[in-house]
Amino acid sequence: MPQNLTTIAFDADDTLWHTERFFRLTQAHFADLLRDFAEPDHLEAHLLEAERRNVGEYGFGVKGFVLSMIETAIEVTDEKVPASVIAELMAAGRDMLQHPIDLLPDAADVVEAAAKTHNVLLITKGDLIDQERKLAQSGLGDFFEWVEIVSHKTPEVYVNVFARYGNGPEKALMVGDSMRSDIVPAIAAGSWAAHVPHGLEWALESAQAPTHSDKFHSLNRLADLPALIREIG
Structure with missing residues (x-):
């Protein structure tokens, strides 16, 4: 037959x-790091737009996500984002890449x-x-x-x-x-x-x-x- x-x-x-829930947790940490510069909804909208712009260049995954977060942090702080925040975002990306399945x-x-x-x-x-x-x-x-x-x-x-x-x-x-x-x-x-x-x-x-x-x-x-x-x- x-x-x-x-x-x-x-x-x-x-x-x-599971994958998306780890992105959500990292995004919540991102919002906490930038709470003095932007409201969570405003930050989320900026991050989504950065991801939309960058996905064709950076592709899908953690590395592109981290680069988009860094770009968004630079934008919403008028280029005043502390270096410590950039370091935290990079560390968060490494944690995501090492997270057990x-x-x-x-x-x-x-x-x-x-x-x-x-x-x-x-x-x-x-x-x-x-x-x-x-x-x-x-x-x-x-x-x-x-x-x-x-x-x-x-x-x-x-x-x-x-x-x-x-x-x-x-x-x-x-x-x-x-x-x-x-x-x-x-x-x-x-x-x-x-x-x-x-x-x-x-x-x-x-x-x-x-x-x-x-x-x-x-x-x-x-x-x-x-x-x-x-x-x-």
């Missing part, structure tokens, strides 16, 4: 392990189950060294036949990855928490997509759900994925 799905691809950050519930069981029946990929974006470290610490590395760490997730990226490591996007399912990066471009590439909301969403990853497509599915939790895979067939 022909198989509709031959390839299952997973996002990493906030799909398999905290797997999300059911992540290990779901990935292991998928690997028994399908080709399993990891497609994630961000800093190469940081993502490799997190994958190594996660204990999930042996379940993935291939790992792709990319700068951006576009329809073209998904088409190319699924063509190289599977039977094309039509027989692939992308699983992730980001509507903008994991779901919308995967659907546009012609693959199936399963959105698993994390609960904490970075504003730059927000997008409208592609509800027009019958290949789009929304799951309440990662543990629901095996049933969806069986349903698609």
Whole structure:
């Protein structure tokens, strides 16, 4: 019997392990450091705008986040930010890069189950060294036949990855928490997509759900994925 799905691809950050909550904690520390210069809401708006400007140059991940915080600190203090604050932000970034991996519930069981029946990929974006470290610490590395760490997730990226490591996007399912990066471009590439909301969403990853497509599915939790895979067939 022909198989509709031959390839299952997973996002990493906030799909398999916690990430965004560490960014939120660091951002709260950032607001505390600059409380004498800006209100938290004002600071948050400036930081988001800096991230929006810089993501194309710095990419996704901790290093770009720290550089955007430093740039924002310079802006909101009219270039009077104390050197001690810059040092604190750099130290916070190092702490984030060294933080132990905290797997999300059911992540290990779901990935292991998928690997028994399908080709399993990891497609994630961000800093190469940081993502490799997190994958190594996660204990999930042996379940993935291939790992792709990319700068951006576009329809073209998904088409190319699924063509190289599977039977094309039509027989692939992308699983992730980001509507903008994991779901919308995967659907546009012609693959199936399963959105698993994390609960904490970075504003730059927000997008409208592609509800027009019958290949789009929304799951309440990662543990629901095996049933969806069986349903698609």
